[in-house]
Amino acid sequence: xxxxxxxxxxxxxxxxxxxxxxxxxxxxxxxxxxxxxxxxxxxxxxxxxxxxxxxxxxxxxxxxxxxxxxxxxxxxxxxxxxxxxxxxxxxxxxxxxxxxxxxxxxxxxxxxxxxxxxxxxxxxxxxxxxxxxxxxxxxxxxxxxxxxxxxxxxxxxxxxxxxxxxxxxxxxxxxxxxxxxxxxxxxxxxxxxxxxxxxxxxxxxxxxxxxxxxxxxxxxxxxxxxxxxxxxxxxxxxxxxxxxxxxxxxxxxxxxxxxxxxxxxxxxxxxxxxxxxxxxxxxxxxxxxxxxxxxxxxxxxxxxxxxxxxxxxxxxxxxxxxxxxxxxxxxxxxxxxxxxxxxxxxxxxxxxxxxxxxxxxxxxxxxxxxxxxxxxxxxxxxxxxxxxxxxxxxxxx
Numbered sequence: 001x002x003x004x005x006x007x008x009x010x011x012x013x014x015x016x017x018x019x020x021x022x023x024x025x026x027x028x029x030x031x032x033x034x035x036x037x038x039x040x041x042x043x044x045x046x047x048x049x050x051x052x053x054x055x056x057x058x059x060x061x062x063x064x065x066x067x068x069x070x071x072x073x074x075x076x077x078x079x080x081x082x083x084x085x086x087x088x089x090x091x092x093x094x095x096x097x098x099x100x101x102x103x104x105x106x107x108x109x110x111x112x113x114x115x116x117x118x119x120x121x122x123x124x125x126x127x128x129x130x131x132x133x134x135x136x137x138x139x140x141x142x143x144x145x146x147x148x149x150x151x152x153x154x155x156x157x158x159x160x161x162x163x164x165x166x167x168x169x170x171x172x173x174x175x176x177x178x179x180x181x182x183x184x185x186x187x188x189x190x191x192x193x194x195x196x197x198x199x200x201x202x203x204x205x206x207x208x209x210x211x212x213x214x215x216x217x218x219x220x221x222x223x224x225x226x227x228x229x230x231x232x233x234x235x236x237x238x239x240x241x242x243x244x245x246x247x248x249x250x251x252x253x254x255x256x257x258x259x260x261x262x263x264x265x266x267x268x269x270x271x272x273x274x275x276x277x278x279x280x281x282x283x284x285x286x287x288x289x290x291x292x293x294x295x296x297x298x299x300x301x302x303x304x305x306x307x308x309x310x311x312x313x314x315x316x317x318x319x320x321x322x323x324x325x326x327x328x329x330x331x332x333x334x335x336x337x338x339x340x341x342x343x344x345x346x347x348x349x350x351x352x353x354x355x356x357x358x359x360x361x362x363x364x365x366x367x368x369x370x371x372x373x374x375x376x377x378x379x380x381x382x383x384x385x386x387x388x389x390x391x392x393x394x395x396x397x
Contacts, residue, residue, distance in 0.1 A: 006018065285309065
């Protein structure tokens with residue numbers, strides 16, 4: 001059954017052959033309805049096992065018991081059955097949207113079949129491995145067969161840039177700030193769609209968390225599966241090397257006004273006087289981001305909760321030296337294995353206002369949670385949670 005799915009997908013995509021893959025990251029274990037559970041259980045009943053390393057994206061339940069999930073029966077039971085089925089198929093119980101932070105980092109140039117939009121774009125862009133945007137059920141079929149259709153971003157020629165996204169007009173202080181990268185990613189995604197572009201004007205490596213934030217926002221606002229940053233990402237030592245031709249087909253010169261518009265577009269709340277919650281960790285918080293959260297709170301009490309979404313790999317470090325207890329005593333709600341946008345965790349609050357530093361949360365939260373959104377830096381999110389009202393620090397682009 002798995003091979004029929006892969007082979008028919010290859011036919012529909014116009015792929016001339018199937019290629020071996022080194023690993024998969026499975027997005028299909030997140031409960032969206034009973035059919036997904038029944039499909040996974042059918043694979044288990046047939047004796048299927050994954051043939052390559054396969055990590056799991058977030059599920060609908062927090063199996064670590066950190067947070068209370070408001071999912072009721074029978075959906076709760078079906079979600080648990082789904083997560084158990086994928087365990088029986090041999091998938092690693094990673095339950096994170098950022099497997100690259102949990103040690104799943106395929107080699108540059110290797111072919112893999114990853115789901116979850118931010119993981120796909122990070123895998124392609126930052127790690128230099130090769131994957132298309134694999135959807136639910138095709139991902140597990142690839143894992144079982146250890147094969148994927150030979151098309152799209154698996155082919156080197158399709159990975160070359162056709163447009164330039166120039167940020168050289170933006171201030172160095174803005175580009176060095178945490179707030180810049182979700183905003184630029186959101187703008188990039190809307191401008192390029194699913195085209196392959198190369199970002200120019202970045203003078204130093206911004207760090208993996210910044211690239212993670214950029215890619216996640218770009219994959220949410222557009223259909224980005226791969227981006228390049230000249231002098232930063234592995235396939236783009238310079239613009240000339242990665243361009244598909246002697247000249248780009250299009251050039252986008254980013255202005256401060258474009259950035260201001262993109263930043264404003266990440267907020268949907270109309271100048272509220274108070275906030276009801278802060279949500280961070282989409283993609284899941286890294287060790288460094290959790291360290292920053294601790295430093296910014298500095299033991300102070302929060303007036304409204306901060307929902308901090310992360311993977312169980314990071315939770316293990318938080319358990320050391322009482323760090324988790326200290327955060328929770330301040331009012332932080334740790335969320336593991338899942339996140340507040342894909343399953344009901346936050347109170348069902350009509351007209352609620354959510355503050356976030358995540359471009360991905362900002363994109364999905366209004367539709368998925370019903371909360372209006374305010375976008376801000378992590379530092380401003382923490383200060384706002386302490387005061388219970390919005391705090392903004394302006395950083396000019």
